[in-house]
Amino acid sequence: xxxxxxxxxxxxxxxxxxxxxxxxxxxxxxxxxxxxxxxxxxxxxxxxxxxxxxxxxxxxxxxxxxxxxxxxxxxxxxxxxxxxxxxxxxxxxxxxxxxxxxxxxxxxxxxxxxxxxxxxxxxxxxxxxxxxxxxxxxxxxxxxxxxxxxxxxxxxxxxx
Numbered sequence: 180x181x182x183x184x185x186x187x188x189x190x191x192x193x194x195x196x197x198x199x200x201x202x203x204x205x206x207x208x209x210x211x212x213x214x215x216x217x218x219x220x221x222x223x224x225x226x227x228x229x230x231x232x233x234x235x236x237x238x239x240x241x242x243x244x245x246x247x248x249x250x251x252x253x254x255x256x257x258x259x260x261x262x263x264x265x266x267x268x269x270x271x272x273x274x275x276x277x278x279x280x281x282x283x284x285x286x287x288x289x290x291x292x293x294x295x296x297x298x299x300x301x302x303x304x305x306x307x308x309x310x311x312x313x314x315x316x317x318x319x320x321x322x323x324x325x326x327x328x329x330x331x332x333x334x335x336x337x338x339x
Contacts, residue, residue, distance in 0.1 A: 182215035187225050193240055194233070200240045209247040213255065216262065222248070223266040231277045238281035239288050245274075246292055249301060268306050272319045275310045290314045 189211045193200060212222050226248070230241035245267055252261045267274070278289055290311065297307045313319050 183221045186211040212248045219262045239285045
């Protein structure tokens with residue numbers, strides 16, 4: 180668990196820097212995440228919590244942390260053995276609802292990352308598409324209400 184503490188220290192030190200975050204800082208955070216891979220669930224939870232609680236201007240750097248960890252893990256261990264992407268995808272709708280609370284200028288950066296993920300098959304399309312829809316202002320799938328107009332009318336009259 181020492182590795183998780185070290186990772187949390189690196190992650191939360193982002194608050195001491197003014198965005199954009201340097202490549203060196205991002206590398207430090209990513210390396211500490213990979214070192215804590217045995218506790219990957221804790222690492223993922225820490226990043227999700229960071230994105231949820233951080234100031235709006237740190238939302239996109241939080242996304243860059245996810246991107247960096249997942250890409251490094253896939254590079255180092257191979258796509259089949261990467262544990263981070265499947266874990267991040269469990270709460271990804273929630274995470275992105277928090278991400279979209281960023282400054283409006285930053286939304287295009289989120290879409291850019293999503294497009295890169297789609298292009299490079301980092302996450303499956305069925306995971307990415309709802310996130311892109313959220314960027315376009317559509318509600319996420321889990322919150323889409325069924326309205327009377329979309330319900331199928333039932334005709335109770337029997338013929339004849």
